[in-house]
Amino acid sequence: MTHTARRIGRSLALVLPVVMVLSGTLAVTMVPWADNSSSRILTASAEDVSVPAKPRAPQEVLRDKLLGELRAGQQPGDVLMHLQQEVDRRPSLAGHCAGIARALGRAAVEAYGPTKAQSYARPVCDTSYASGVASMG
Template identity: 50%
Template structure:
């Protein structure tokens, strides 16, 4: 009786950690990591085109819409938030910020001073660079 109990305990001691690791790993792979604020920041993904679009394009499209609906400051704040929440997108930050700068100049019909007034220290002042090169 004691021998059977000891054998069962050894078997459990060897098998249980493996089972726990495997189920934990499988559970982690099922978590939707891009939920919550990120999915809202990146815009709706209901259409099949948006689902196929890379995250940086979704972010760019969403921020340009914010710029036109509100002002460039709102778009730049959204860009800064996206960079904090999705560090994998930081390689696209400069390009997006420059594009926002050019769009701000377009929104304000070439008024560089008005567009430049919204500059924020996001992506090494790339917004201001985009405003300057918009001519």
């Protein structure tokens, strides 16, 4: 009899804290007197923790980095050189080079205008940069 009582006691000792923590967490996020916006934030943040972040593709990371360089004031010719260096270093990016160069061309037009942006054209990814400039000009 005492053996069964010990087993039940140990089971409760393991399960009870988990149940109390979970019910306490739910109670905190569902209290009726809490501001709705803050309780939604708590609930949303609890849900976001269980969802893994989507990894970004290397070409997206590179495009965003190069566009950031361009917007930070680097000359488009230098940014195009960085694109060529990255493609040379990581040949798997070659298939995305044209799209990145077009995006750089469009961003250069926004920053410098079509005539000046075209003056920075380099033979990177064929004529993709110039194509991006022409599409905006």
